[in-house]
Amino acid sequence: MESIDKKYTFWQLLGEFKVEIPIIQRDYAQGRENVKTKQIRDNFLDKILAAIDDENSILEKKSLDLDFVYGSAADNKFIPLDGQQRLTTLFLLHWYVASLTDNLQANKQILLNFSYETRISSREFCHALINSNLNIGNETLSSQLKDCSWFFLSWSKDPTIKAMLVMLDAIHSKLQHVVKAKHWQALTEERIITFQFLDMNHENLQLTDELYVKMNARGKALTDFENFKAWVEQFIDEKNYIIKVEDWKTKFDKDWTDLFWNYKDGDNHLIDEEFMRFFNGMVLNQYAAGFKGNIDKDEIYKKNVQALSAKKENGQEVYIPISIYLDIQAFSEASVNDIFQTLEFIKGNKNQDINTSLSGIKFYTPEESIFESFIQGDITYPDRLRFYALSQVLIKNEISIESNPLTLQRWMRFIRNLIENTTIDSAETFSRAINSITSILANKNVFNNLYEYLSDVNTVITGFDGNQIKEEKLKALLIHNSQNTEWEAYIIEAENHPMFRGNIGFLLPENRESEFTKFISRKNVAFRLFNKDGVNEKFGRSSNLLGRLLLAMGLGLQNDELWLGGKQQYWKGHLKNAHYIPFIVKAIDLLLDADDESYSDILNANLNVAGLESWKEHLVNNPRLFKEYTYYGRIKKDWRGINLYQQEKFNANVNAILIENNRNEVITELLKEGQYKLVNPHIIKCENFYAGDKIELRNKKIILSFGQNKVKIYQLNEESKDGILIAETSFLEGSEVLLESINEHLTHSINFSEA
Incomplete structure (x- = not known):
């Protein structure tokens, strides 16, 4: 036929x-x-x-x-x-x-x-x-x-x-x-x-x-991955690479497919995207870790990192053309072997063994494992770094998870702490961090002797937050050199607090290992004061007791502002900020010997306003100001003075409450006399405080217009409903002086008009 x-x-x-x-x-x-x-x-x-x-x-x-x-x-x-x-x-x-x-x-x-x-x-x-x-x-x-x-x-x-x-x-x-x-x-x-x-x-x-x-x-x-897989197989064959993993082509369709099948897309029940994310992620990590140029000045390098980590508006990654891989010389023989060996280390039950080994360490990711975070569409730079740190010790050290669970846990806890407490949100910060991990692992036997390495005064680590690096070295010193074997367990417990996330430097005692008991007591107090959302509601948003106490202790503005509300991100920052830490530690130490029920009484008893500036006194004495009239306890000094900001963005705060000068006291005294009425709707529930850039008091003859630092006096007549400006005066000198000045101007003006 x-x-x-x-x-x-x-x-x-x-x-x-x-x-x-x-x-x-x-x-x-x-x-x-x-x-x-x-x-x-x-x-x-x-x-x-x-x-x-x-x-x-x-x-x-x-x-x-x-x-x-x-x-x-x-x-x-x-x-x-x-x-x-x-x-x-x-x-x-x-x-x-x-x-x-x-x-x-x-x-x-x-x-x-x-x-x-x-x-x-x-x-x-x-x-x-x-x-x-x-x-x-x-x-x-x-x-x-x-x-x-x-x-x-x-x-x-x-x-x-x-x-x-x-x-x-x-x-x-x-x-x-x-x-x-x-x-x-x-x-x-x-x-x-x-x-x-x-x-x-x-x-x-x-x-x-x-x-x-x-x-x-x-x-x-064909899907992107099917095209990519065909290209990779052809590329490796043409290059005549020596691949250490036997039957690697077969493993694509069997062992490795089984691995990714556990994390398949819930919508389409495919694993192509997860496969591609893994390879793209490995290429990006290898490229960044191997870069030897100037991270800040090499624009081509930064563009390549951004291209390899780019996302669509919906947060999903974009398609990476093979031409980019070729441009950056990805998939060398060494890098291909690293990728395949990584898959071998986590296939089958090995990934579960890793998860079990690290179960005592919280990584604060939505996914259950470091590997799963690495192959999700909403991957972040920290996710990439965590997996890089994990995969490198698996490959370079060829460790057995079963025989070295504690060693792996120590390494990943150390990495977790550095990543969580360093801002890593750009090609530059990511590159510095991954190069730092590479540099650390280049030290002989560092993985098996991490605490000894960190305790060495000659050890220099860069690429992460400097204060966190110092803290990690101090904790390693306490664990490695102390006769007390309990340090490590309690440090891990403190680090795992959902708000501290590895940053516990504010809890460590001044006299180091000799004050183990004080560290435990501070940890216990801190666990009661703070939760995953910030300050415990009992001491935070409802009364802002902790924030008011810090003001009473002398905490002042930093860069013309303070954030003393209950929001987690602000308090997490405070616990790393040398401006706040001494006052937070002082507050914690007040409660070291107290039981839970007496915390509020002790903190309230220390709200001493004697000698405080007037704006601090207002805030310490009026908890409602914090709760009802600030955006998460935001206090800011601008051209108007010190204000309570009610919105996050500056240009939305036309009704900020000015608390630094005497404007509130003067307006309150004038209203008490009964001769004036408040025209603007800026009176607030908290007695004797007023909101807005411009506040007006009126009677039949006079308008008093209060700005930020001055009051303007207008006399009303039949010719002008807005009044005629007859005087203006400052109210910075105090309410009594200002009231006398206003009355003097009014008396002079009225006598003049009658004459």
Whole structure:
């Protein structure tokens, strides 16, 4: 029986049929201008060029098979149902090579056998292209074609023509300086580039299940990972790498697939995205860890890091073209082995062994394991660093989790503490941190003797928060050098507090190891004062007892502001801030010997306002000011003075409460006299405090307009409803002086007007 599928070249197809792309087909897509299509386009052209440029004899040349092209053939006309994209690219390639090798005129009639029926404009463009006598120059080919008299401007709006122009530019870029007569010969006389031609009208065609599978496979696009996996396997084979993991190709489809299957996407039940995130993440970590240049000044490096870690608006990662991997020289033999060995270390039950080993350490991530965080779409720089620190000790030390659980726990706890207490939110901060981890692990046997390494006065660590580094060295010293073996367990307990997250320097005693009992007592008090959300409600938002106590103890502004509300992020910062720590420790030490029930009584008993500045006195004595009239206890000094900010953003605080000067006292005294009424709706529930930049008091004759530092006095009359300015005076000198001044101005003004 005659075979229903034959191997054809494009030139052979045009010699037998008129090829018409039907109107039901989509527009030409291989010329689309996006990263993924560009990669597909470049790879396709590179393969074609390699095939037609082969210097071997015809018998030794490797042919390029383009898989199935199928459709309906009748009356010397072929209408493709699948293969439009490849056929169009081959048409453009044949036209280009024919033009540069002086073969266009002699072969026009054959090339005219290719046509588009999707749009009249597409068909006319193809015909015009063949009939043109363009002398191709160095400029982009699309610009040269658009300058031709036969090119209609309206064609630029045809998506198929636009895509063809992009493809022609790509062909021109790759072939302009290399095209020779042999390339035309390879395309037209040698069977170098072929495809399996399938006529759906063939009398012997039987649509078996196997054929349907083949046809459907052609119509279904490969996923990003399937394309990537095929490329990786080919790349490794071409490089002749020595891979340490045996049967690594098989493991892609078995062992490693089983590993990722445990973390499959809940929506589509696929693991392709998780696989890709793992490889992308490993490449980024390896690239950043191996960079030796100036992190802050090398713009190309920073752009590459940003490209490899970029995300869409929905937080999901973007597609990474293979060209970026090649540009940064990813997938060296060493890096490929590291990637595969990492997969080997965490496959099967090994990942669960790691999770069990680290169960005593909290990493504060939504996912249950460090590996799972690394392959999620919302991965962060800290997630990348945690997995890098884990994977490197697994690879470099070739440790057995079962025999070294404590060693791994100590290492990852140390890394957790550094990462949690360092701001890592940019290419620069990420790079410094990952280079620091690499540098630490470069020290011989550091993994197995971490505390000894950190206790050494000569050990220098950079790339993370300096204060946290000092704290880690101090804790290691206490654990390593002390005779008390309980230090480590209690330090870990304190570090695991959901707000402290490894930062417990404020709890460590001044006399170090001799005050172990004091450390335990401070830890216990701190656990009662703070919870995962910040200050315990009993001492925080409801009364702001702790914040008011710090003010009573002498805490002042830092950079013209304070945050003393209950929000976690602010208090977490305070526990690392030398401006706040002495006062927080002093407050904790007040409660060392107290029971839980007496905490509030002790703290209230120490709210001493004697000698305090007036604004501090107001806040200490009026807990409602904090609770109801500040944004998480925000106090800020600006051009108006010291204010209570009720909104996070500065420009939203037109109704801030000024508490530094005497304005509130003066307004209160004037209202007590009963001669004035408050015009603006800025009186608040907390008695004797007023909000706003401008506050007005009125009676039938006078308007008193209070600004930030001055009061303006207006006299009302029939001619002006807003009044006439008769005087202004400062109220910084005190309420009594100001009241006397106002009354004096009013008396003088009234006497003057009566005279």
